Amino acid sequence: MVIQSEQRVAGSKQFASADQLFTYTFDSLPLERGGQLAPVTLAFETWGTLNAEGNNAILITHALTGNSHAHDVQHPDDPKRAWWNPLIGPGRPFDTTHYFVICSNVIGSCYGSTGPSSLDPLTGEPYGMRFPLVTIRDMVRAQRVLIEHLGVRQLAMVAGGSIGGQQALEWGVAYPELVQKVIVVAATAALTAQAIAFSEVERQAIMVDPLWQRGNYDPGHGPEAGLSVARMLAMITYQSEEGMEMRFARRHASNRAVPAPSRAADLGGRFDVEDYLYYQGESLVKRFDANSYLYISRAMDLYDVSEGYPSLEAALRRLRSKALFIGIRSDFLFPPAHVRWLADQVRLVGGDSTYVELDSPHGHDAFLKEWGQMTNALTI
Amino acid sequence: MVIQSEQRVAGSKQFASADQLFTYTFDSLPLERGGQLAPVTLAFETWGTLNAEGNNAILITHALTGNSHAHDVQHPDDPKRAWWNPLIGPGRPFDTTHYFVICSNVIGSCYGSTGPSSLDPLTGEPYGMRFPLVTIRDMVRAQRVLIEHLGVRQLAMVAGGSIGGQQALEWGVAYPELVQKVIVVAATAALTAQAIAFSEVERQAIMVDPLWQRGNYDPGHGPEAGLSVARMLAMITYQSEEGMEMRFARRHASNRAVPAPSRAADLGGRFDVEDYLYYQGESLVKRFDANSYLYISRAMDLYDVSEGYPSLEAALRRLRSKALFIGIRSDFLFPPAHVRWLADQVRLVGGDSTYVELDSPHGHDAFLKEWGQMTNALTI
Numbered sequence: 001m002v003i004q005s006e007q008r009v010a011g012s013k014q015f016a017s018a019d020q021l022f023t024y025t026f027d028s029l030p031l032e033r034g035g036q037l038a039p040v041t042l043a044f045e046t047w048g049t050l051n052a053e054g055n056n057a058i059l060i061t062h063a064l065t066g067n068s069h070a071h072d073v074q075h076p077d078d079p080k081r082a083w084w085n086p087l088i089g090p091g092r093p094f095d096t097t098h099y100f101v102i103c104s105n106v107i108g109s110c111y112g113s114t115g116p117s118s119l120d121p122l123t124g125e126p127y128g129m130r131f132p133l134v135t136i137r138d139m140v141r142a143q144r145v146l147i148e149h150l151g152v153r154q155l156a157m158v159a160g161g162s163i164g165g166q167q168a169l170e171w172g173v174a175y176p177e178l179v180q181k182v183i184v185v186a187a188t189a190a191l192t193a194q195a196i197a198f199s200e201v202e203r204q205a206i207m208v209d210p211l212w213q214r215g216n217y218d219p220g221h222g223p224e225a226g227l228s229v230a231r232m233l234a235m236i237t238y239q240s241e242e243g244m245e246m247r248f249a250r251r252h253a254s255n256r257a258v259p260a261p262s263r264a265a266d267l268g269g270r271f272d273v274e275d276y277l278y279y280q281g282e283s284l285v286k287r288f289d290a291n292s293y294l295y296i297s298r299a300m301d302l303y304d305v306s307e308g309y310p311s312l313e314a315a316l317r318r319l320r321s322k323a324l325f326i327g328i329r330s331d332f333l334f335p336p337a338h339v340r341w342l343a344d345q346v347r348l349v350g351g352d353s354t355y356v357e358l359d360s361p362h363g364h365d366a367f368l369k370e371w372g373q374m375t376n377a378l379t380i
Numbered sequence: 381m382v383i384q385s386e387q388r389v390a391g392s393k394q395f396a397s398a399d400q401l402f403t404y405t406f407d408s409l410p411l412e413r414g415g416q417l418a419p420v421t422l423a424f425e426t427w428g429t430l431n432a433e434g435n436n437a438i439l440i441t442h443a444l445t446g447n448s449h450a451h452d453v454q455h456p457d458d459p460k461r462a463w464w465n466p467l468i469g470p471g472r473p474f475d476t477t478h479y480f481v482i483c484s485n486v487i488g489s490c491y492g493s494t495g496p497s498s499l500d501p502l503t504g505e506p507y508g509m510r511f512p513l514v515t516i517r518d519m520v521r522a523q524r525v526l527i528e529h530l531g532v533r534q535l536a537m538v539a540g541g542s543i544g545g546q547q548a549l550e551w552g553v554a555y556p557e558l559v560q561k562v563i564v565v566a567a568t569a570a571l572t573a574q575a576i577a578f579s580e581v582e583r584q585a586i587m588v589d590p591l592w593q594r595g596n597y598d599p600g601h602g603p604e605a606g607l608s609v610a611r612m613l614a615m616i617t618y619q620s621e622e623g624m625e626m627r628f629a630r631r632h633a634s635n636r637a638v639p640a641p642s643r644a645a646d647l648g649g650r651f652d653v654e655d656y657l658y659y660q661g662e663s664l665v666k667r668f669d670a671n672s673y674l675y676i677s678r679a680m681d682l683y684d685v686s687e688g689y690p691s692l693e694a695a696l697r698r699l700r701s702k703a704l705f706i707g708i709r710s711d712f713l714f715p716p717a718h719v720r721w722l723a724d725q726v727r728l729v730g731g732d733s734t735y736v737e738l739d740s741p742h743g744h745d746a747f748l749k750e751w752g753q754m755t756n757a758l759t760i
Contacts, residue, residue, distance in 0.1 A: 133648045193628040193653040194621040200654045201613045207642030208605040225588040233581045241574040248573040262587030267678045268513045273573040274580045
């Protein structure tokens with residue numbers, strides 16, 4: 001195992017368990033839209049053991065505000081401790097007794113990998129908005145450097161949801177010879193206009209906050225109100241009308257312990273759904289960097305699997321791996337009809353493609369909640 | 381005609397036509413949630429002539445950022461000149477040769493009726509957030525004072541969409557003896573949790589803008605960036621995934637003439653849908669008051685036709701008028717299933733209820749776009 005020699009990142013408070021967060025730093029990464037990132041650090045965690053052939057590795061790819069902590073060895077049964085916790089471990093779909101499971105924080109993020117809050121070696125200051133534009137392809141290219149460094153020769157699977165699903169798809173198209181199976185959850189060939197529109201409202205909410213200061217805020221003094229409003233909106237798009245009606249309906253908030261981003265007084269009471277959104281906004285502000293939000297959400301918008309190929313068909317024809325597509329009935333950010341359509345396109349160009357739909361009212365977030373259905377889908 | 385004696389409001393720049401904007405001021409209005417508004421001014425326009433019996437009047441009720449200019453006599457064929465222009469006039473569903481059509485600006489708004497930007501007589505300053513909470517019922521009560529002042533004894537119809545639809549419904553329930561027909565377009569018995577959530581994100585976007593200053597901004601120096609972000613989001617909720625895909629898809633913006641609310645540089649180009657939303661945000665800022673946005677959107681959230689009655693059935697049983705409900709296939713703010721359900725409930729308690737659905741991809745806004753289908757629906 002190469003990774004024992006890696007430097008450990010100290011004091012990442014978001015990781016409550018004893019799982020080790022490793023980092024790997026390499027010299028530079030040329031970027032799809034121009035320029036390069038140099039040096040590049042990737043934070044990652046692993047579970048299980050790589051075999052001698054180097055072909056039992058699974059790469060797990062995370063969503064917008066996620067991180068490498070997909071599994072928590074100390075608390076393997078608590079979904080709140082790690083974002084895909086119930087799917088990883090002995091006897092689970094990503095079985096750590098047979099597989100070497102890797103999850104790395106994407107470039108552009110703020111959980112140990114190089115992102116806008118990292119120090120720019122040219123200035124000694126955080127990059128801020130001088131951070132170069134990074135794409136889903138760049139994230140995947142960086143992951144490729146990492147897995148090769150770890151001694152992986154072929155990935156048994158790449159699996160992720162949302163932006164993580166875009167990465168899984170891109171892995172299969174960009175490096176068909178390196179992947180045996182891609183699992184694309186709640187992701188499509190490219191975002192809809194509506195999804196781009198929601199994304200942009202979120203980014204504008206951050207950037208109109210005067211504390212954003214064109215990205216040059218001091219750590220701990222960023223655009224908290226703006227980021228909180230952005231998160232409130234995002235949380236609506238991760239759920240569904242049906243799910244929110246089941247959970248909140250028109251109930252009034254009982255305790256009102258959470259301040260609104262504006263700190264303004266409630267106007268005619270507070271609905272439970274409002275209190276919930278304030279809480280979600282406040283929670284994200286404590287754990288996520290506003291500039292990272294801008295960059296990663298933009299990578300999501302810009303992703304189009306067909307870009308640079310003569311056609312979508314030409315891009316999808318590159319896939320040699322099995323492809324499992326999982327849509328969610330009530331997802332309106334990545335509508336299931338679009339996920340199914342993509343699965344059909346792969347089949348139409350001769351690919352080995354399967355589509356499964358989660359029958360869930362929980363919207364886009366169902367891939368982080370419906371453990372039974374997810375387990376079934378992953379083990380068909 | 382009483383209205384010839386009313387004072388004319390000067391210089392309302394939004395009215396490009398020669399239509400006259402009248403105002404009527406009365407002493408006070410007790411408010412549903414406590415307190416009163418005193419004095420109360422309503423700005424209104426009328427078309428056609430009231431008959432001697434006072435029973436040929438139609439009240440048209442407007443949506444969130446709308447105003448009394450539902451029809452433009454000088455440009456009756458231009459939908460951009462007035463919001464329900466093609467539906468009002470000789471030979472149209474709201475036929476001004478037979479009916480006396482009235483449209484008044486709601487209390488809480490900023491188009492001549494008393495709202496947060498009006499001067500508080502107690503202080504001589506704009507009300508700002510000292511403006512009392514007003515509800516859909518309060519808006520309707522104020523309209524009742526107006527129509528009685530105008531000599532109307534019975535309304536042949538009350539018709540409106542969105543918040544205007546809530547008002548039409550409330551008219552039928554609150555004053556069953558005064559209304560012969562209610563036409564409720566793209567409105568329901570009460571908002572969903574998801575719709576309240578979108579509303580609240582919009583309000584927080586306004587209130588986190590430091591220029592909001594807890595509502596005490598000077599005219600012309602309000603929270604323009606925040607209001608613009610709020611409008612961007614609202615415009616998404618007024619459309620649909622399907623409609624936005626037809627109109628924008630992933631096309632890139634060709635000219636980029638409109639600055640983003642944040643004035644920040646584009647990150648990796650600009651999609652056409654983003655440019656469109658910037659334009660919509662900027663347009664609203666020029667014509668609407670941020671505090672009015674807070675109050676009227678909150679009235680929309682708080683509205684529940686059953687409030688104060690033993691049950692929804694008890695409320696709906698009060699209706700004596702015909703009731704026409706118009707839903708829109710692709711509306712996700714006021715989902716058609718909810719509009720249809722309300723129409724069914726009215727029928728179940730013995731009411732004369734009809735449901736028509738507009739087959740439109742344009743989402744909630746279809747009631748301001750689908751002139752052919754709207755005309756058909758209104759004349760069945």
